[in-house]
Each structure stands twice: as structure tokens, then as C-alpha cells.
Amino acid sequence: MTQELPKFTRINESFLCGNCGHTVPRAQSTCRDHCPQCLWSVHVDVNPGDRNAGCGASLRPVSYSANKKKGFMIHYECEKCGTRKVNRFLESDEFESDSMEALLKLSGVSNFSKKV
Ligand SMILES: [Zn+2]
Ligand SMILES: [Zn+2]
Secondary structure, three states: OOOOOOOOOOOOOOEEOOOOOOEEOOOOOOOOOEOOOOOOEEOOOOOOOOOOOOOOOEEEEEEEEEEOOOEEEEEEEEOOOOOEEEEEOOOOOOOOOOOHHHHHHOEOOOOOOOOO
């Protein structure tokens, strides 16, 4: 069971993808934090939108899983500090939806161990 954290802050802005150079648009429904084309993200948040991670390295998508309520979840590992994160896959967004093709290239089985 994961409850939404009360300290959730929204900083919803467009940014340039550090992996493929795609201009990532803001999301309509949620806080966009990854590239819809290649699904890479940036390690900037501790909690979504807070920009408190102070790392700034690329978050590499390593696998995905399916969540009954939220749909597909993308699992990330930071290239620099090894932090593991999970982001929600945006199946349909008004500006730009995430690439299902890119998602399916990832391993469908999450081999992440529980949080230490
Ligand atoms: Zn990209
Ligand atoms: Zn990091």
C-alpha cells in the first residue's frame, strides 16, 4: 500500500532529455519527470517535484511493472549514485504520451529488492 505523501510538491516544467535530446513537454495530469520517447529521467527529486535530490545524474529505466491502480510503473536506477526510483508511465497525456514501445523494451520483471 502506498499513500501519496503530504509533502508532495508540484514543479511541472518542460526540460531537455539528457539521453536523447528530446524536449520533454509538461504533463497535463501529473508531474512530468521523464522523457516520453526514451523514458529516461533525471535524478533531481526525492519526492516528486521537490528537486531535493542534489544529484542531477541520469536515471536509467531498467524495468517496468504493472500496478493495478496506477497502470505501468517504470523502475529506474541512477547512473551516478545508484538510487532506485519508480515513476508512473503516462499512457495517455494531453501533450505527449509515453512511448509504449520504449517501455516494452525494458525487462517486464522487476528484480528490485525491497527498500533497505
Ligand atoms: Zn529521451
Ligand atoms: Zn543520483
